[in-house]
Amino acid sequence: xxxxxxxxxxxxxxxxxxxxxxxxxxxxxxxxxxxxxxxxxxxxxxxxxxxxxxxxxxxxxxxxxxxxxxxxxxxxxxxxxxxxxxxxxxxxxxxxxxxxxxxxxxxxxxxxxxxxxxxxxxxxxxxxxxxxxxxxxxxxxxxxxxxxxxxxxxxxxxxxxxxxxxxxxxxxxxxxxxx
Amino acid sequence: xxxxxxxxxxxxxxxxxxxxxxxxxxxxxxxxxxxxxxxxxxxxxxxxxxxxxxxxxxxxxxxxxxxxxxxxxxxxxxxxxxxxxxxxxxxxxxxxxxxxxxxxxxxxxxxxxxxxxxxxxxxxxxxxxxxxxxxxxxxxxxxxxxxxxxxxxxxxxxxxxxxxxxxxxxxxxxxxxxx
DNA sequence: CTGCCTGCAAACTCTTTGCACGAAT
DNA sequence: ATTCGTGCAAAGAGTTTGCAGGCAG
Numbered sequence: 001x002x003x004x005x006x007x008x009x010x011x012x013x014x015x016x017x018x019x020x021x022x023x024x025x026x027x028x029x030x031x032x033x034x035x036x037x038x039x040x041x042x043x044x045x046x047x048x049x050x051x052x053x054x055x056x057x058x059x060x061x062x063x064x065x066x067x068x069x070x071x072x073x074x075x076x077x078x079x080x081x082x083x084x085x086x087x088x089x090x091x092x093x094x095x096x097x098x099x100x101x102x103x104x105x106x107x108x109x110x111x112x113x114x115x116x117x118x119x120x121x122x123x124x125x126x127x128x129x130x131x132x133x134x135x136x137x138x139x140x141x142x143x144x145x146x147x148x149x150x151x152x153x154x155x156x157x158x159x160x161x162x163x164x165x166x167x168x169x170x171x172x173x174x175x176x177x178x179x
Numbered sequence: 180x181x182x183x184x185x186x187x188x189x190x191x192x193x194x195x196x197x198x199x200x201x202x203x204x205x206x207x208x209x210x211x212x213x214x215x216x217x218x219x220x221x222x223x224x225x226x227x228x229x230x231x232x233x234x235x236x237x238x239x240x241x242x243x244x245x246x247x248x249x250x251x252x253x254x255x256x257x258x259x260x261x262x263x264x265x266x267x268x269x270x271x272x273x274x275x276x277x278x279x280x281x282x283x284x285x286x287x288x289x290x291x292x293x294x295x296x297x298x299x300x301x302x303x304x305x306x307x308x309x310x311x312x313x314x315x316x317x318x319x320x321x322x323x324x325x326x327x328x329x330x331x332x333x334x335x336x337x338x339x340x341x342x343x344x345x346x347x348x349x350x351x352x353x354x355x356x357x358x
Numbered sequence: 359c360t361g362c363c364t365g366c367a368a369a370c371t372c373t374t375t376g377c378a379c380g381a382a383t
Numbered sequence: 384a385t386t387c388g389t390g391c392a393a394a395g396a397g398t399t400t401g402c403a404g405g406c407a408g
Contacts, residue, residue, distance in 0.1 A: 091272040141331035152320035
């Protein structure tokens with residue numbers, strides 16, 4: 001049931017004409033096109049894996065020719081990008097929220113979180129939508145969204161003592177940069 | 180597929196012989212049987228709906244003939260009760276964790292969260308376990324747990340302007356009691 | 359020129375923790 | 384008598400927000 005295809009490498013969309021799309025969206029919503037917002041946008045859509053607000057801040061500050069970006073602005077811009085469906089919010093219950101560029105139609109995805117390497121894998125799970133409507137209607141509710149997450153342990157780590165996925169992402173950042 | 184039975188009223192186990200069970204568990208783990216732990220235990224298992232640490236604190240303090248219970252002790256006792264499988268932790272991504280007495284074999288449950296009345300409904304979802312193992316094995320992982328949550332809106336509120344479920348639980352508490 | 363945006367820092371929420379006293383075994 | 388548990392208060396972590404000045408339109 002339900003082809004569970006694993007998206008190992010989720011290629012982040014670069015910034016050829018994507019920039020224009022975001023500019024257009026901002027204007028349509030009556031929001032101003034600022035240097036900071038564009039830098040945060042560029043940093044966000046170029047991510048290949050899940051990222052946090054803190055990581056995004058670092059990358060936004062690394063965007064060339066951009067003005068200084070503050071943490072507050074990142075936090076204020078993230079909702080704009082998720083509302084525009086550019087990003088997807090992924091809450092794995094660790095205190096900090098993760099985000100992921102929304103590539104195409106992978107809206108219905110489940111996450112498999114490796115508790116050993118902190119990695120987040122995404123799996124298409126189209127049946128989630130069906131399930132959501134089914135159970136919601138029984139309660140007189142209209143589904144808005146659904147999330148399915150599996151927490152798991154690494155077999156290789158248990159057997160061989162080391163995790164094959166070299167600390168790609170997920171490796172928790174040590175501290176906070178600018179306070 | 181998968182009998183999706185809704186547990187409308189989850190009757191909280193009272194405290195006839197349940198107390199002894201917890202006392203026994205504490206001793207087995209080399210933990211001391213204190214007045215506070217027992218009060219928190221009683222407060223927890225008598226809950227009929229999902230509750231937070233803060234709510235539990237209030238109820239524990241209301242337990243007759245018990246010594247004063249501090250917030251810290253509640254936070255220190257919650258893990259003990261979840262490890263003993265007396266409680267189940269439910270994270271709906273709102274910042275605060277919810278807990279639920281574990282009644283019988285309802286380990287594999289999904290949650291439907293009403294975004295209007297903040298209520299949490301539980302639905303049995305046995306297929307979750309199967310799903311977890313299936314996708315985990317494809318990644319070389321061993322599943323530990325899985326969560327499935329549906330966020331939804333109240334039809335009655337949309338149509339009639341009011342939610343039929345009178346603010347049972349979920350109605351967010353105004354402030355914090357003891358500081 | 360007007361008002362939205364930004365940066366700064368403080369505030370906030372939930373949870374965890376160090377320490378000294380007090381109680382269970 | 385030990386040692387673990389408790390209460391207090393402070394510390395944390397992540398995120399939000401009030402305010403004054405700055406930039407987009």
